[in-house]
Amino acid sequence: xxxxxxxxxxxxxxxxxxxxxxxxxxxxxxxxxxxxRSSEFFQDGLSERQQLVHxxxxxxLHEDAYLYTGKIGIKEGDRFPFPITQAVMERGxxxxxxxxxxxxxxxxxxxxxxxxxxxxxxxxxxxxxxxSQTVGHYYDVISHGSGAMPDYGAQIDPPxxxxxxxxxxxxxxxxxxxxxxxxxxxxxxxxxxxxxxxxDGVPLLRAIASGGNGGPESVPVGTSPTxxxxxxxxxxxxxxxKK
Amino acid sequence: xxIFHRSTNTISRATIFGAIFIVAVLLWASIQFQRxxxxxxxxxxxxxxxxxxxQHHVAGLGIDCRYCHTSIETSSFAGIPPTKTCMNCxxxxxxxxxxxxxxxxxxxxxxxxxxxxxNDLPDFVYFNHSIHINKGVGCNTCHEPVDRMPxxxxxxxxQMEWCLDCHRAPEKYLRPRDxxxxxxxxxxxxxxxxxxxxxxxxxxxxxxxxxxxxxxxxSVADITSxxxxxx
Numbered sequence: 001x002x003x004x005x006x007x008x009x010x011x012x013x014x015x016x017x018x019x020x021x022x023x024x025x026x027x028x029x030x031x032x033x034x035x036x037r038s039s040e041f042f043q044d045g046l047s048e049r050q051q052l053v054h055x056x057x058x059x060x061l062h063e064d065a066y067l068y069t070g071k072i073g074i075k076e077g078d079r080f081p082f083p084i085t086q087a088v089m090e091r092g093x094x095x096x097x098x099x100x101x102x103x104x105x106x107x108x109x110x111x112x113x114x115x116x117x118x119x120x121x122x123x124x125x126x127x128x129x130x131x132s133q134t135v136g137h138y139y140d141v142i143s144h145g146s147g148a149m150p151d152y153g154a155q156i157d158p159p160x161x162x163x164x165x166x167x168x169x170x171x172x173x174x175x176x177x178x179x180x181x182x183x184x185x186x187x188x189x190x191x192x193x194x195x196x197x198x199x200d201g202v203p204l205l206r207a208i209a210s211g212g213n214g215g216p217e218s219v220p221v222g223t224s225p226t227x228x229x230x231x232x233x234x235x236x237x238x239x240x241x242k243k
Numbered sequence: 244x245x246i247f248h249r250s251t252n253t254i255s256r257a258t259i260f261g262a263i264f265i266v267a268v269l270l271w272a273s274i275q276f277q278r279x280x281x282x283x284x285x286x287x288x289x290x291x292x293x294x295x296x297x298q299h300h301v302a303g304l305g306i307d308c309r310y311c312h313t314s315i316e317t318s319s320f321a322g323i324p325p326t327k328t329c330m331n332c333x334x335x336x337x338x339x340x341x342x343x344x345x346x347x348x349x350x351x352x353x354x355x356x357x358x359x360x361x362n363d364l365p366d367f368v369y370f371n372h373s374i375h376i377n378k379g380v381g382c383n384t385c386h387e388p389v390d391r392m393p394x395x396x397x398x399x400x401x402q403m404e405w406c407l408d409c410h411r412a413p414e415k416y417l418r419p420r421d422x423x424x425x426x427x428x429x430x431x432x433x434x435x436x437x438x439x440x441x442x443x444x445x446x447x448x449x450x451x452x453x454x455x456x457x458x459x460x461x462s463v464a465d466i467t468s469x470x471x472x473x474x
Contacts, residue, residue: 003258010262014269028365035320038357046355098307102332113304119335150331155313 068158070139078134082159084166092167095160099152108171120148125168126175138165289359292345294394301390301426308382308389308424319371323358326350361395362386369474378458379417380409383426390426403472410466414451417458 033039039047051057062068067081082088097106105112108125115122123130142161145151156164179192196204300306309315314322326349337343349356364370375385382389389395409416419439422428431437433445440457444450465471 003255006262007258010266014266027367030366032366034366036323098309102304102306102310114332114336117304117336119332148335150334154325154327155310 067162070136070143072136076134076136076140078136080135080162080166082162088163089166089170091160092163092165092170095156096164096167099156100164107175108168122149125172131172135162135165135169138168289361289395291358291394292349292356294342296393297389297395298391298393315372316376317373319369319373321372326356362401364401368472370472376423377420378413378460379420379423379454380413381416381418381423381425381428383428384409384416388426406472407467410471411463413460413466414448414455417451417454419454420458 033047035048037047038045042049064081066072066077070076101112102114103112103119103122104110104125105115110122110124112122125131139161140146141149142156142164143151143153143158152161177193179187179190182190193204198204198207301308311324311328312321313324314320326346329343329346330350333343333346338347345356348354376382418428418430419437429435430447431444431450436443436445437450438444439450439453442453444453460466
């Protein structure tokens with residue numbers, strides 16, 4: 001065999017390898033719909049079809065009307081459609097911090113980050129006007145919005161909306177909490193909020209009144225004596241990262 | 244009859260070696276090429292309809308991932324926010340900014356914004372976000388600190404060996420579930436221990452091993468079996 005042929009062969013084989021290694025088609029993009037893939041078949045370009053009017057999708061038969069509307073007849077109710085447990089409350093706190101705190105702030109005074117960047121002043125849940133509203137009203141506002149308040153119907157499931165409403169109530173009670181509200185065996189090293197200061201030495205109540213700092217690290221919920229669920233003293237919370 | 248001189252024997256031997264060498268180098272080069280950003284698109288930003296900045300919205304404004312990627316805890320797909328989600332805020336913020344015009348237009352006309360996919364697995368691979376989130380794999384283990392990205396790019400290659408590297412030893416990466424969305428999470432060290440269930444950990448492997456039990460992870464054989472990802 002001649003050397004030339006041999007060399008040509010290797011060159012051909014290796015360049016073929018190089019070229020092939022650059023290919024990634026064949027089965028990578030299959031003609032099937034995955035979430036959010038567009039469609040050339042339907043005129044609106046969506047592969048996910050919209051629900052037809054007057055049809056009920058699986059799992060969307062809303063038999064418990066109160067759970068899904070927050071209304072008894074046409075009046076907003078003031079009770080919860082399911083029992084509020086510690087787990088519901090924790091879920092409520094988590095969801096509130098995700099969806100509401102950008103505007104209403106973590107303590108619910110309406111001075112969140114987005115408000116600081118120029119959004120309309122959000123409601124201060126501690127104002128008499130808002131504190132006296134029913135939980136059914138909170139549910140309705142989350143579902144349909146109100147004034148400058150956007151609706152969160154697409155982002156938050158109905159049970160979570162109730163959990164948030166419950167947590168708003170907890171925030172309101174917490175603002176007016178006193179040491180006597182904390183069971184004696186859970187007080188431990190907790191101090192009354194009138195004695196507490198922020199890390200810059202500003203009295204806590206004054207800091208809250210002036211809007212806290214509205215950022216993610218405002219009043220550390222869970223360590224404040226007014227938190228609805230004071231942690232056991234000396235018992236670190238899950239995943240706490242020590243400095 | 245002798246055409247070639249005897250000395251060519253050595254030359255031909257040398258070329259055989261040379262050829263093997265060349266083939267080896269080219270093979271190596273093509274493997275490296277296959278893994279390179281040119282093919283995997285790692286660290287390359289894609290053109291998008293609006294210059295959406297995670298750095299600005301996540302680190303700057305403190306918005307949680309789940310505000311926009313709503314389905315991440317419950318479904319395989321993280322979810323890309325609809326235009327309405329942007330308009331929650333941008334109905335009042337930066338309402339005149341030209342760079343937000345595509346967003347406003349989409350809201351007016353009801354036509355979807357078309358975001359270009361950044362992380363894109365081949366269709367023959369099954370991936371599921373919710374299980375990773377619920378078993379304590381943080382977003383930034385796979386997506387790197389998104390909150391430092393003015394424009395989105397993917398950091399990992401998303402190749403099979405990358406998935407398997409973790410599936411073979413998940414304890415190297417697991418973290419407590421409540422830290423999954425924390426882009427600034429650091430693995431435990433003696434300077435910064437992490438407390439879970441009252442036990443303090445100073446080292447990733449011991450934390451990871453305990454979390455594997457706590458979150459009931461399946462066996463390595465189970466999650467590295469081909470049919471986990473190719474089904």
